[in-house]
Amino acid sequence: MARTPHRWTDGLAARRVERNPFVDAPDPGAWPSTLPAIRQLLDEGLDLAACTVLVGENGSGKSTLVEALAMAAGMNAEGGSTGARYSTYAAESPLHEWIRVVRDGGAPRWGYFVRAETMHGLFTYLATTASGGNDPDFHELSHGESFTALLGTRRFAGEGLFVLDEPEAGLSFGAQLHLVAELTAMSRRPRTQVVVATHSPVVAAIPGALVLELGEHGIRPTSWAELEVVEHHRLFLQDPRRYLRHVVDDLD
Template sequence: MARKRQSAEGGFTGGMDTFLRSVTFLREDVPELGKYPFSIPAVRSLETLELHPRVTFFVGENGSGKSTLVEGIAVAAGFNAEGGSRNFNFATRRSESELHKYLRLSRGTRRPKTGYFLRAESFFNVATEIENNPDAMLSHGGIHHHEVSHGEAFLALVQNRFWAEGLYILDEPEAALSPQRQLALLRSIHELVGSSCQFLISTHSPLLLAYPNARIYHLSEQGLAEVAYEQTEHYSLTRDFLLNREAYLRRLLE
């Protein structure tokens, strides 16, 4: 079980009430632990994962299981596997894992008034569902997401459909965003956090990971562990490359 971490403001973040307090993997109920996704080291080693009341990040290499874990939490929380709000119920192609069946969510006394599961890889399908539903179009600000760039559509959805007192689960949102738009997303996240929202985010972006006082979990072959921002490879590799660009390029290209 991850231990409670002291925040920069003082006190323990674990004592603050939130929508989702923790996620527990019901290992004893799994019929075959050697089968995907339970064979992923970070999933197999999972016990109880404490979530930050504001922002929790999941980071790791491709294939480490962060998107699988985020998807499992989202489906267990009642969201459609391909994305959208809890009112969305469609399947372009069923591809979600069975992980959600073996996750128990510990909820706080508060209940979210709204929420959204936003994932980069299936956003096209969500945008199509929005445009095919007049009520959904209205609630999403009337934006035709297929008529703007992927990044503009992503950011417009956050700015028009993410409301106060919501639970928001994002899977690699930076995939569609330029660095400048990532900073705009960071600003939107901060404004929503100030309106009693909670975020769970899987990401590769050192810009998003810089959000202050967030909780960061690193998924790897060794399992899952909480880390500081400066301990992430995303921060250290980006910093070292920018400070020693010529040396890095010589090693890579020569």
């Protein structure tokens, strides 16, 4: 993948992700290096922008990639800030051990990782630590409400690297628009960077984002309008039966 010019004054905490030359190269047959997107990352490296959106089908490697990025940057596999340490079930891939994060000079080292599948554990962790002293009771809120409330805390107000895995889960259309507005504003702050993995054409529409599509082809930069998920949603809304007749047997 062609590299973008570096502007070290941007202060990005993850300018580039690449294989760590100081560790043994992973076995090409070992998961997740068998995924085309991960193989490309290890072979060529990956340049990131102030806002990068990863889109792809289930199993394409986008969640694996953002998990490894967050862990290589010092964040907890199940979510939380840099330095958070808790675990409910260890299921992370070894990819974080194979890569390194290249930072801009003077970039902040603080970051925050949120993933939809482990948010319940994150909220339990926050409720039992001093860092959550001024928080609402996230467990008393719906999934969408709790995520929106988390975005409104001081954790997302400053500089750093913010990594989000499928943040649209549980969010209504209106809440997704609010999320896009928040992430856009964050990515425009100095020394602040956002990396998002998503299935949502709404979230993928963050203005100014570098959009990367993952699949059997590996990783390729594209535009929002050219994403497969955007085209499928557009066609489905025009004529749902075009898709439903392939999965529902008794349509008239």
